Amino acid sequence: MWRDHLTEIIVFTALFLLVSAMGFVAARWRAPRDMAHLDEWGLGGRNFGGWITWFLVGGDLYTAYTFVAVPALVFGAGAMGFFAVPYTIVIYPLVFLVLCRLWSVSHRHGFVTPADFVRRRFDSPVLALLVAITGIVATMPYIALQLVGIEAVLKTMGVTGESALARHLPIVIAFAILAAYTYQSGLRAPALIAFVKDTLIYIVILVAVLWLPYKLGGWGSIFASAEAKFAASPNPGDGILLNANNQLQYVTLAFGSALALFLYPHSITGVLASRNRDVIKRNMSALPAYSLLLGLIALLGYMAIAAGVKPLPGATAGSTDGNTIVPVLFDQQFPDWFAGVAYAAIGIGALVPAAIMSIAAANLFTRNIYKEYLKRDATAAQEANVSKITSLVVKVGAVACIVFLDPQFSIDLQLIGGVIILQTLPAVALGLYTRWFHRGALVAGWVAGMSMGMWMLYQIGNPVTGRKHFAGSAFPLSEFGFDTTKTIYVGIVAVLVNLVVAALATLALRAAKVADGVDGTTSDDYFADEGDPRVTPGPTRGADAAPEPVA
Amino acid sequence: MTALDPETPQTASSRAKDHSPWNWLLFIPIVVPLIPVLFNADSPRVLGFPRFYWLQLVYILLGVATTTLVYQMTKKRGGR
Numbered sequence: 001m002w003r004d005h006l007t008e009i010i011v012f013t014a015l016f017l018l019v020s021a022m023g024f025v026a027a028r029w030r031a032p033r034d035m036a037h038l039d040e041w042g043l044g045g046r047n048f049g050g051w052i053t054w055f056l057v058g059g060d061l062y063t064a065y066t067f068v069a070v071p072a073l074v075f076g077a078g079a080m081g082f083f084a085v086p087y088t089i090v091i092y093p094l095v096f097l098v099l100c101r102l103w104s105v106s107h108r109h110g111f112v113t114p115a116d117f118v119r120r121r122f123d124s125p126v127l128a129l130l131v132a133i134t135g136i137v138a139t140m141p142y143i144a145l146q147l148v149g150i151e152a153v154l155k156t157m158g159v160t161g162e163s164a165l166a167r168h169l170p171i172v173i174a175f176a177i178l179a180a181y182t183y184q185s186g187l188r189a190p191a192l193i194a195f196v197k198d199t200l201i202y203i204v205i206l207v208a209v210l211w212l213p214y215k216l217g218g219w220g221s222i223f224a225s226a227e228a229k230f231a232a233s234p235n236p237g238d239g240i241l242l243n244a245n246n247q248l249q250y251v252t253l254a255f256g257s258a259l260a261l262f263l264y265p266h267s268i269t270g271v272l273a274s275r276n277r278d279v280i281k282r283n284m285s286a287l288p289a290y291s292l293l294l295g296l297i298a299l300l301g302y303m304a305i306a307a308g309v310k311p312l313p314g315a316t317a318g319s320t321d322g323n324t325i326v327p328v329l330f331d332q333q334f335p336d337w338f339a340g341v342a343y344a345a346i347g348i349g350a351l352v353p354a355a356i357m358s359i360a361a362a363n364l365f366t367r368n369i370y371k372e373y374l375k376r377d378a379t380a381a382q383e384a385n386v387s388k389i390t391s392l393v394v395k396v397g398a399v400a401c402i403v404f405l406d407p408q409f410s411i412d413l414q415l416i417g418g419v420i421i422l423q424t425l426p427a428v429a430l431g432l433y434t435r436w437f438h439r440g441a442l443v444a445g446w447v448a449g450m451s452m453g454m455w456m457l458y459q460i461g462n463p464v465t466g467r468k469h470f471a472g473s474a475f476p477l478s479e480f481g482f483d484t485t486k487t488i489y490v491g492i493v494a495v496l497v498n499l500v501v502a503a504l505a506t507l508a509l510r511a512a513k514v515a516d517g518v519d520g521t522t523s524d525d526y527f528a529d530e531g532d533p534r535v536t537p538g539p540t541r542g543a544d545a546a547p548e549p550v551a
Numbered sequence: 552m553t554a555l556d557p558e559t560p561q562t563a564s565s566r567a568k569d570h571s572p573w574n575w576l577l578f579i580p581i582v583v584p585l586i587p588v589l590f591n592a593d594s595p596r597v598l599g600f601p602r603f604y605w606l607q608l609v610y611i612l613l614g615v616a617t618t619t620l621v622y623q624m625t626k627k628r629g630g631r
Binding site for chain 2: 079082085086089090092093094096097218219220221222223240241242247250251254255278281282284285288291292295299
């Protein structure tokens, strides 16, 4: 019953309203003279310094769903769920060089999306369209999953109803507010809200990792109770250490997820919004603070085992909703008001990435579909306007996914999303280094990688839940005819197929002397920095745009 | 931070050292966290944490140290 959680609901609502107000005020924060330009609405003026970028990208990559689902995975499967830690360690050195080049070339040419870059680099509207559609399709379910995070919190507070409408009303309201201030303030809204979100998360997690082990008898006994649980479970894949069969899966999943994460349009949006190359490089050293946080959050799964948490019932009778274990743990172990703060941290944690993702998807639509195919001569103001409206459509779509479809559908789609976004790696990431690949070959590679990924995901079943297809991303190598029980992450295999096909097709197309278009970038573009002249001029910057203290 | 005059044409090598040998160090925090033999064990425990958990958390520091070192060694002269 919700009446038992009144204090939590009041604290949650108060903090939620506070950030909503901040979202609307954000339009005036570091305000430009002219907001009607995609660089302003969609990239916050390309002028964020060290601190803002740290909060923005941190708030962007470490989503509410991560905070809820990673401990749920650790709760259910143990060590395998800890892949999130190597995953978020590996990503920063990878990004350190690659995305700096993307920043430079985008700064020079005024690119807003990765597909803009592919369009100019490979002179291929088709390839750019594929990259844009891949990005949009991969991002949509990710937005929907943020709602799953909020829902887990609302469910724990007893805010549920009999009818589907009553149950989803709070989420619809929350997203309507989010849509309104994103429409008005663009990327400045999540950038400002991220300060509140991350501060709350850091406080909650520091308190949790200091206070809960003390209450639960220390780390030794927390790991002991987790070990006891996994020893008693019939599932051979769980445990507090990896076994011989899932080590390859652990490593490939961590590496593949890291490659996928920085190809996602929303991470690129966060990076392109920064002021110069130095800001990006310094952030690659500072962002791992969030990885430490994530590692501690993952361990909340074991604390929930030690505290004897039972997940709340799921959507269908007899099932349980594993995503509720962290909210339930907080509800059991913390005083009501602090549990309310923790819930607000998760709820607001959903808003920041949801806003950035919808902006990123809207930018892709505007630049690579609307401007490319529908209205070639669109002005900057028209572009900004189309993007604002698209961001609304994207959010309505995400809410509809959760209200009308089984949330499991969004989770499956997100799993697929990670695999398909990886298929843009040869064009976007390798394209930053080499123009060797033929544009036609990159299209062929994309088709091959996509087909391979889909086929593999379709083959994966889960005997425990009785699902035959799309039940996970761990592909048994025995399907390829290897005599082994090891599994591997689908995305890695798919992207390798993609690369091999792209390389072979490049040789074939070169031999056949098929036209390869003109590279619109020069090698010098990849090192351009703040202050260097731009090929495409940006909006006129207000002289009063306040500088911020450098990190 | 803009130590360079935008009017002067600059060659790539003079203003950004993406080709610095220091960048090879970045492979360490990419490769080391992906070798399960190093961390997939229970002992020794630190503060009750099995090696699997504390060592992977320590790798975060490895990542921070490497990116910071490479940044300091490759950043433009004239910067801070």
